[in-house]
Amino acid sequence: MTEFPQRTTSKQRTMAAVNHVSKVYRQGDRSVAALLDVCLTIADGEFVAVMGASGSGKSTLMHLMAGLTRPTNGDVTIDGQKLESLSDRKLTHFRRQHVGLVFQAFNLIPSLTARDNILFPLFAAGQKNIDESELDDLADRLGIRDRLTHRPDSLSGGEQQRVAIARALITNPAVMFADEPTGSLDSVTGQSICELSRRLCDNEKRTIVIVTHEPSVAAWADRVIVLKDGKVLNEFATADHGDAQSLATHYHRLVGPREPAIA
Numbered sequence: 405m406t407e408f409p410q411r412t413t414s415k416q417r418t419m420a421a422v423n424h425v426s427k428v429y430r431q432g433d434r435s436v437a438a439l440l441d442v443c444l445t446i447a448d449g450e451f452v453a454v455m456g457a458s459g460s461g462k463s464t465l466m467h468l469m470a471g472l473t474r475p476t477n478g479d480v481t482i483d484g485q486k487l488e489s490l491s492d493r494k495l496t497h498f499r500r501q502h503v504g505l506v507f508q509a510f511n512l513i514p515s516l517t518a519r520d521n522i523l524f525p526l527f528a529a530g531q532k533n534i535d536e537s538e539l540d541d542l543a544d545r546l547g548i549r550d551r552l553t554h555r556p557d558s559l560s561g562g563e564q565q566r567v568a569i570a571r572a573l574i575t576n577p578a579v580m581f582a583d584e585p586t587g588s589l590d591s592v593t594g595q596s597i598c599e600l601s602r603r604l605c606d607n608e609k610r611t612i613v614i615v616t617h618e619p620s621v622a623a624w625a626d627r628v629i630v631l632k633d634g635k636v637l638n639e640f641a642t643a644d645h646g647d648a649q650s651l652a653t654h655y656h657r658l659v660g661p662r663e664p665a666i667a
């Protein structure tokens with residue numbers, strides 16, 4: 405089991421606030437309540453893992469916090485900006501500048517090199533004068549400087565995810581949201597992505613929110629928020645659970661035994 409460092413955080417400023425948020429999806433006559441009256445806050449510089457069984461509402465919560473979708477009730481504030489008060493156009497603009505997104509499937513553009521994938525958010529925002537020394541510096545810190553001229557199909561899964569993280573960080577966002585970022589990776593590579601996220605938080609004071617099923621991933625965070633049936637079931641500090649194994653035991657005590665793997 406990988407050791408992870410004990411940490412303390414200074415939680416002076418709120419980076420994300422979710423205030424009595426509910427989300428109901430409507431499909432014809434049917435409606436699904438994905439989140440019900442959820443309240444939580446995430447501090448500036450905090451690394452938080454959101455856990456819960458399949459269908460508990462983790463991705464919905466992340467999408468709401470990232471401004472990818474809007475709540476049915478309640479409101480979300482990111483970096484001091486209440487998202488509900490923004491028009492769709494302003495919300496898109498805000499998201500591009502303040503939020504970094506990382507997904508399980510990397511979502512890189514196959515025809516572009518790693519360098520152009522990373523710079524894509526700047527191109528999309530119409531930025532013309534790009535200081536590439538910043539990109540080189542970021543790529544150095546993420547361990548992909550020598551991979552920048554490669555296209556995604558000639559990169560390993562771990563390298564692709566590092567490129568995706570660099571793309572998420574190139575705009576220097578206030579917060580990075582990652583939905584199952586290790587879900588497509590083997591466990592060793594997955595742990596290296598967790599270690600990288602930890603370093604980004606410790607060394608660069610990034611605020612990071614990771615959605616995960618895996619206690620070994622959540623163990624790298626400062627705090628775990630557990631969802632069940634669209635509600636916050638529990639929150640706890642990882643420091644209270646020593647190592648990934650005892651965190652796993654605590655988590656499964658809360659939500660029940662491990663879900664069977666899909667054949």
Ligand SMILES: Nc1ncnc2c1ncn2[C@@H]1O[C@H](COP(=O)(O)OP(=O)(O)OP(=O)(O)O)[C@@H](O)[C@H]1O
Pocket residue numbers: 429430431436437438456457458459460461462463464465
């Ligand atoms: N676009 C949608 N339309 C209708 N129902 C949806 C939609 N997205 C999610 N849901 C439903 O909302 C509930 C929560 O889904 P969500 O994807 O947030 O859960 P999750 O915890 O991320 O699940 P998983 O771990 O399987 O990804 C589920 O019942 C899901 O079927």
